[in-house]
Amino acid sequence: MYKSLKNSIDHLNTLHSTFVQESNFLDDEKKDYWLYKENFEKFSYIISELGINTQLYGQKDRQMILADMLEYIFLGRGYYSIKTIEDKQKFTKSILYFVNLLMCYESMTYYNNIRKKYLTQLKTNIPKIENEEPFIDLIKFQGSVGLKKGTSDAPERLNDYFDTLLPKTAGGLWHELLVFIFLLRNDIGYILPLLLNQRLLRKNDNLVPPDFLIISSEKRIYGVEVGRKKEIQSGSFSLKTAIPTASIDTENSRSSDRCPICKRWIPFCDFVINNYSNFEYDFEKIEVRCLEKCTLFKNKEDIKKGLCPYTKYSRNQARTFEYANHEFATGLHYHYQCVLNNVDESTKEKIIAANDTIALKTHYPYYAGLDDLMMKR
Numbered sequence: 001m002y003k004s005l006k007n008s009i010d011h012l013n014t015l016h017s018t019f020v021q022e023s024n025f026l027d028d029e030k031k032d033y034w035l036y037k038e039n040f041e042k043f044s045y046i047i048s049e050l051g052i053n054t055q056l057y058g059q060k061d062r063q064m065i066l067a068d069m070l071e072y073i074f075l076g077r078g079y080y081s082i083k084t085i086e087d088k089q090k091f092t093k094s095i096l097y098f099v100n101l102l103m104c105y106e107s108m109t110y111y112n113n114i115r116k117k118y119l120t121q122l123k124t125n126i127p128k129i130e131n132e133e134p135f136i137d138l139i140k141f142q143g144s145v146g147l148k149k150g151t152s153d154a155p156e157r158l159n160d161y162f163d164t165l166l167p168k169t170a171g172g173l174w175h176e177l178l179v180f181i182f183l184l185r186n187d188i189g190y191i192l193p194l195l196l197n198q199r200l201l202r203k204n205d206n207l208v209p210p211d212f213l214i215i216s217s218e219k220r221i222y223g224v225e226v227g228r229k230k231e232i233q234s235g236s237f238s239l240k241t242a243i244p245t246a247s248i249d250t251e252n253s254r255s256s257d258r259c260p261i262c263k264r265w266i267p268f269c270d271f272v273i274n275n276y277s278n279f280e281y282d283f284e285k286i287e288v289r290c291l292e293k294c295t296l297f298k299n300k301e302d303i304k305k306g307l308c309p310y311t312k313y314s315r316n317q318a319r320t321f322e323y324a325n326h327e328f329a330t331g332l333h334y335h336y337q338c339v340l341n342n343v344d345e346s347t348k349e350k351i352i353a354a355n356d357t358i359a360l361k362t363h364y365p366y367y368a369g370l371d372d373l374m375m376k377r
Contacts, residue, residue: 001073059132059164066167067176068196074098074177075193085279092181093277096268096365099174103256103265105166109146110263122165134161144263146170175250176211178365179226185279188373189216208233210245214373222373226250248369254286255365257312257333261342266335269310269362271296276364286366291357303360304352311336315359323347323354336360 018024020040025033047053057065074095082091108115119139123130130136134157138145143153146162146169154162167173176195183191192213200207210223223245225234234245257266268276271294275281288294290303290311297303303311313336317329326347328339340348 005069005073062164063166063168063172067173070167070173071176071193071195075180076196079193088184089277089279092185092279093273095177095181096273096276099178100267102167102174103267106169107264108166109152109162109169110144112142115145119165132161134158138162171250171256174256175253176226178255179212179224179248179367181276182365182367183212183214183224183370185276186370188370189214189222207237207240209237210234213243216373222246224248224370228369246369246373248367250367253365253367254333254363255367259335259338260330260332261328261334261338264335266312266333266362267310268365269296269308272362272364283364286364288362288364289357290360290362291355304355306337306340306352309335309337310362312361312363313339313359314361315356321354323350323356324359326351 019033019036022030022033022037054060055065074091078091082088108118116139119135123135123139138158138161141154141158145152145154146159146166149156149159152159163169168176180191180193192215193211194209194213195211198208200209210225212224212226214222214224216222221243223234223237223243225245225247227250228247231247234247237243238245258264259266272288275283290308291300294300294303294308297308302308313328313334314331315324315329316331317326318324326343328334328343340351343351
């Protein structure tokens, strides 16, 4: 996909490069060259005044630019490849796998080796990035970076700078993509993604729209905002347009859990991806109890032994049960593998032997906040 996108850029650049070189024109064609040159110089001056170049690549808000490029691939041009119900199911599956890729990028917040390799390659590919003031400090830094205040080893300026080097970190991008397929799968209505049009213009005013507009089967229009921290923005949009807007909850979605042990995000497994992308498959609960539901591991003993890297472990401490009386029985969601690797051998054997159908789980994508809309479909 990136190569194809680059081919489009190279194609346009070739067109421009051909017309900007006077030597490409014969004497009786020079008029075309001078017309192009004059208009190009005026165009370039205005573009510079508007600052459009920095909206395409620059240190400020770069994380938004990178995310926009990815959303352009999926919801701009990629949108046109989705025609049939089968296409929509394949598109849903591709988004879930891509979200897993985004989660892998986040390992750079904690792991110095892969972060340094990424930054070293980045300055090779984009040499001018080394001139950005915090870059050298970041490439030398050892410790966690880019996390919430109070949980990072890095000073705030490095946290802020690191955020510009990935596309909308900590779930910002993946929640937007997941919400799109959540809306699609639940058939709430026709979906208008406005993720790439975050400002609507009129002559004397600008309006910030929600992330999505939904045209329901009752021919009503609703706005959908991803996240719950934009109530004032959503309220202003509703007052000016009379379009009701709902904010959906991403913090408690279970669509992304960061393991408290290894600090990595826990991605979606193939069982969840295959079923969620099958629009004919109905599931009663978003929680999947692996020992009861998983069909990918024929031998359930393999799940209990921790052979699946996607299995979550979540158990409240229960002193009456030896297998639930350890430091990771906190109710938080861990990699099950991490739990087994960080308890003593005796406790590990008890956890495996317990056949704990409640503790071993994963989840389907789900977002609260649209329940009333979903009931109206």
